[in-house]
Amino acid sequence: MIDGFIALYIFMLAAFTGYEVIARVPVILHTPLMSGSNFVHGIVLVGAMVALGRAGTTVELVIGFLGVVLAAGNAVGGYVVTERMLEMFKASGDRQRKTRPGA
Amino acid sequence: MTDLLSADGRDTLIQATYFAAALLFIVGLKRMSSPITARRGIVWAGVGMLVATLVTFASPQMHNYVLMTAAIAIGGGAAWVSGKRVAMTNMPQMIALYNGMGGGAAAAIAAVELLGGKAHGTTTTLLAVTGALIGCVSFSGSMIAFGKLQGLIERSFRFRGQNAVNALVLAVAVAGGAWLVVASGDDVSRPVAIFFGCALAFGVLMTLPIGGADMPVVISLYNALTGLAVAFEGFVLDNAAMIIAGTVVGAAGTLLTQLMAKAMNRSLGNVLFSGFGESAAAGGTTTGALKPIEASDVGVMMGFADRVIIVPGYGMAVAQAQHKVWELTQLLLDRGVQVKFAIHPVAGRMPGHMNVLLAEAGVPYDLIHDLEEINAEFEKTDVALVIGANDVVNPSARNDKSSPIYGMPILNVDRARNVIVIKRGQGRGFSGIENALFYLDNTRMLYGDGQAAVAQLIAAVKAL
Numbered sequence: 001m002i003d004g005f006i007a008l009y010i011f012m013l014a015a016f017t018g019y020e021v022i023a024r025v026p027v028i029l030h031t032p033l034m035s036g037s038n039f040v041h042g043i044v045l046v047g048a049m050v051a052l053g054r055a056g057t058t059v060e061l062v063i064g065f066l067g068v069v070l071a072a073g074n075a076v077g078g079y080v081v082t083e084r085m086l087e088m089f090k091a092s093g094d095r096q097r098k099t100r101p102g103a
Numbered sequence: 104m105t106d107l108l109s110a111d112g113r114d115t116l117i118q119a120t121y122f123a124a125a126l127l128f129i130v131g132l133k134r135m136s137s138p139i140t141a142r143r144g145i146v147w148a149g150v151g152m153l154v155a156t157l158v159t160f161a162s163p164q165m166h167n168y169v170l171m172t173a174a175i176a177i178g179g180g181a182a183w184v185s186g187k188r189v190a191m192t193n194m195p196q197m198i199a200l201y202n203g204m205g206g207g208a209a210a211a212i213a214a215v216e217l218l219g220g221k222a223h224g225t226t227t228t229l230l231a232v233t234g235a236l237i238g239c240v241s242f243s244g245s246m247i248a249f250g251k252l253q254g255l256i257e258r259s260f261r262f263r264g265q266n267a268v269n270a271l272v273l274a275v276a277v278a279g280g281a282w283l284v285v286a287s288g289d290d291v292s293r294p295v296a297i298f299f300g301c302a303l304a305f306g307v308l309m310t311l312p313i314g315g316a317d318m319p320v321v322i323s324l325y326n327a328l329t330g331l332a333v334a335f336e337g338f339v340l341d342n343a344a345m346i347i348a349g350t351v352v353g354a355a356g357t358l359l360t361q362l363m364a365k366a367m368n369r370s371l372g373n374v375l376f377s378g379f380g381e382s383a384a385a386g387g388t389t390t391g392a393l394k395p396i397e398a399s400d401v402g403v404m405m406g407f408a409d410r411v412i413i414v415p416g417y418g419m420a421v422a423q424a425q426h427k428v429w430e431l432t433q434l435l436l437d438r439g440v441q442v443k444f445a446i447h448p449v450a451g452r453m454p455g456h457m458n459v460l461l462a463e464a465g466v467p468y469d470l471i472h473d474l475e476e477i478n479a480e481f482e483k484t485d486v487a488l489v490i491g492a493n494d495v496v497n498p499s500a501r502n503d504k505s506s507p508i509y510g511m512p513i514l515n516v517d518r519a520r521n522v523i524v525i526k527r528g529q530g531r532g533f534s535g536i537e538n539a540l541f542y543l544d545n546t547r548m549l550y551g552d553g554q555a556a557v558a559q560l561i562a563a564v565k566a567l
Contacts, residue, residue, distance in 0.1 A: 004226075007338055007346065014334075014347045017129060018354030025136040027448060027473035030359065030455030035198050036135050036145055037355050038326055040128045042152060042201075043348040044208045044333045045175075046121075046159040047340050051215040052174065053165030059292075060215045061167065065174050067211025070242075072178030074205035074329075075156075079149050080186030081197055086135075086142045088191075088462035092469050 418491020
């Protein structure tokens with residue numbers, strides 16, 4: 001379905017999109033942003049599912065299974081930590097909450 | 104209207120969902136460019152991921168649904184629990200871990216497709232192999248980075264001719280990959296084993312010699328590499344969502360990697376292939392003496408100051424001092440002292456590491472400033488409090504051409520009227536360079552564990 005030059009066009013446009021979207025991100029968001037993009041490449045999960053779904057031999061099944069385990073870890077873990085970090089960023093206006101003890 | 108149960112209808116539904124997912128990813132990332140909308144951004148991307156995953160179950164010619172569901176439950180469950188529990192100080196290694204898993208998944212896709220002879224034609228095989236190589240390096244390299252950050256691997260491994268050995272392993276991997284491209288159709292289990300074995304080994308070898316302070320560069324590089332690997336496997340599987348998401352991440356990660364390398368005034372090649380620190384123990388000579396100070400005196404200085412800038416570094420993370428730092432900041436703010444935080448781009452072990460820790464403690468983000476915003480303000484500052492930062496505040500980077508870190512952009516802490524450095528002992532920074540800042544006339548050393556020292560400062564300010 002995605003042939004030769006079409007694929008190249010997609011690649012080129014997506015690369016510029018990625019660059020432009022990130023270029024103006026403030027430094028304070030670098031970590032959540034990195035972990036957010038880490039989550040986004042968790043889309044590899046859909047590919048891993050397809051690979052496992054079409055695997056035939058035992059070796060393929062084992063590798064495919066591992067692939068889905070890893071991909072699911074990438075997607076879920078990436079989401080959880082990004083969400084946790086972004087939830088913490090607060091402006092001075094909402095500084096009613098006092099320091100959490102210890103931790 | 105197409106019947107959703109027919110093969111064509113299902114395909115349309117899947118493609119439409121992937122399109123929507125790709126759109127949600129880009130919008131989500133875009134929203135992450137402001138602290139106000141960032142939270143919603145990740146939720147949007149999450150919705151995209153969820154629907155894309157669900158609709159994939161309806162892909163044609165699929166089997167092994169039980170295995171698939173079990174694998175998602177195992178991987179997703181383990182990641183959910185670990186992600187919820189991990190302390191903010193350990194975030195860099197968790198991100199390295201999840202990122203490596205993505206690279207490993209991309210490599211696994213390639214392995215299944217190559218072994219099953221499903222990657223047809225030279226172009227497709229070439230893309231599968233390239234993606235697998237990148238994915239393997241990202242996987243095993245990230246695991247080593249995880250081990251180092253977690254403290255499982257204590258030292259950096261270096262030996263004579265290391266770069267030659269690495270190049271050889273890479274060459275064998277590439278040769279194995281070329282064999283796979285040529286041999287498509289035959290029994291490929293042997294080249295697959297050689298190729299994947301060497302690719303994984305290369306990731307390990309490449310990452311072992313890299314020191315902890317270079318981790319911000321390495322982690323963002325592997326993030327970019329995983330993105331690219333996913334994009335390549337997307338071409339193999341004809342999956343536009345993977346191509347777009349992977350490429351966007353690849354480009355974004357590349358930009359971030361460049362920013363990190365620039366903040367250290369080093370090229371990416373220098374970070375990856377040269378043993379920094381080992382050879383750099385010399386550096387310029389320093390004159391003067393280290394001048395210790397008592398916490399009570401610092402408390403007076405800060406309590407009666409007009410402007411204070413706090414400069415945290417990795418040492419603050421190690422000492423878990425961020426909560427105490429915020430407590431001290433609140434006391435000072437209540438006394439009418441203007442307090443700001445100055446963050447160097449490569450402070451800590453990943454990009455933005457300090458920001459996350461301060462945010463965790465409750466520090467509002469508008470008090471936090473990066474190097475370019477705040478550097479001019481040090482001259483008007485009464486007290487600059489350096490806690491756990493070293494090389495990023497070393498004025499040798501600005502004025503000593505013989506220093507190994509000469510040219511690296513630094514925070515101009517030395518220009519503040521008074522500089523207080525909280526430091527555990529008299530050791531040197533990761534680069535092994537003496538810090539000229541510590542010997543300046545306006546600098547005083549407050550020795551002790553970061554958390555304990557700040558606790559003393561809190562007591563001192565309270566006593567005023």
